[in-house]
Amino acid sequence: MERIVLGYDGSPASVSALSWVADRAAREVAKVGVVNVVSQFVSDRRAALDQLSDAEAFLRERAPGVGVDLHRLEGGVTDALTGFAAEADLLVTGINPGHPIRAAMAGAMPLRVSAHSHVPVVMVPAEWTAIGDPITVGIADDDSSDVALAFAAREAGEVEGSVRLVHAWLMPTPAFSGATALAVTPEDVMAGHRATLEAAVDWIAERFPTVSFESELVRDSRPAALLRFAPRSSMLVIGTNHRGLLAGSLLGSVAEGVLWQAECPVAVVPRDRALLSRLTED
Structure with missing residues (x-):
């Protein structure tokens, strides 16, 4: 059984990543760990719970029988995702194409994740279609x-x-x-x-x-x-x-x-x- 870790925050890019994972889980047995990395603010924690619940519902509808675990982590996104995915087979995250400057100002998270991960990282662009x-x-x-x-x-x-x-x-x-x-x-x-x-x-x-x-x-x-x-x-x-x-x-x-x-x-x-x-x- 393939073990997939999905970084999810409710953004359009992460929704595309969620759709990519759902398509994959629909064709082969998989266990998906959906991870939302939150800050210390209470409002962010509440929003994270809603986002995780939405992701779980989407996966179970698109890929019946898929194993889904929800995880709300704290800390830096790069360390949290790569650390959590260390024993997984695949790490999946979304990306907004066309905005390298904006991404650099935000820390170039997808690049940092791919540079530090010891498992393959798939970065799915917003508005992706199969x-x-x-x-x-x-x-x-x-x-x-x-x-x-x-x-x-x-x-x-x-x-x-x-x-x-x-x-x-x-x-x-x-x-x-x-x-x-x-x-x-x-x-x-x-x-x-x-x-x-x-x-x-x-x-x-x-x-x-x-x-x-x-x-x-x-x-x-x-x-x-x-x-x-x-x-x-x-x-x-x-x-x-x-x-x-x-x-x-x-x-x-x-x-x-x-x-x-x-x-x-x-x-x-x-x-x-x-x-x-x-x-x-x-």
């Missing part, structure tokens, strides 16, 4: 996307869907040895990145032989390449090395680059060997 398009997963140059690829394949297998593997590349900055530029041709660079993508294709074909897939090699930045396919994706899946929010900002976090513009759910999957073993087991 579509049957492929799940798009970003393929990195290292093996940090292996778990993300396994997660995407598992998700596609559950709904008899398909996976789109996207690998982005750009020409590197020329290196210099003395006065001589050690230049490489675009063809050489592209061939190396094509080999990376083909290795990922072989990896998924070996471990998930019943899942259909396609691959795309794109000359662009990783966020831009993923966003190119977002309108035709049921989900974007990204791997993370858990460098943290600050490091991600300094080094060009892919999640930060796509999260505020994608109109489909975005899943950030941590690089974890135990999780990879669970996802690839028969």
Whole structure:
């Protein structure tokens, strides 16, 4: 039985996340912990109880038989959600796309949650609607996307869907040895990145032989390449090395680059060997 933790506060984004969880729980047995993080004010506590009750009623109507637990927690949202979800299989929260500045001023909660969580985090945009398009997963140059690829394949297998593997590349900055530029041709660079993508294709074909897939090699930045396919994706899946929010900002976090513009759910999957073993087991 899958254990899902849903962060819920009654906002339009969290209602979309609730709907996403309900659809998921309707097709497979799940236990959902609905979490509302409140402040010390009495009015917030009363509102939280009403919000939790509404979420429970919605889940039981849309997914009969689902197990639902309600939790009202105190403290910082990031620590409360990630701590509570430490033993879960999935953490789900809502996000308002198109407002990165406003989110940054509020603490960039979804990004912080995905940066600190040790379980996959799915962030569902406000006004999300389900579509049957492929799940798009970003393929990195290292093996940090292996778990993300396994997660995407598992998700596609559950709904008899398909996976789109996207690998982005750009020409590197020329290196210099003395006065001589050690230049490489675009063809050489592209061939190396094509080999990376083909290795990922072989990896998924070996471990998930019943899942259909396609691959795309794109000359662009990783966020831009993923966003190119977002309108035709049921989900974007990204791997993370858990460098943290600050490091991600300094080094060009892919999640930060796509999260505020994608109109489909975005899943950030941590690089974890135990999780990879669970996802690839028969």
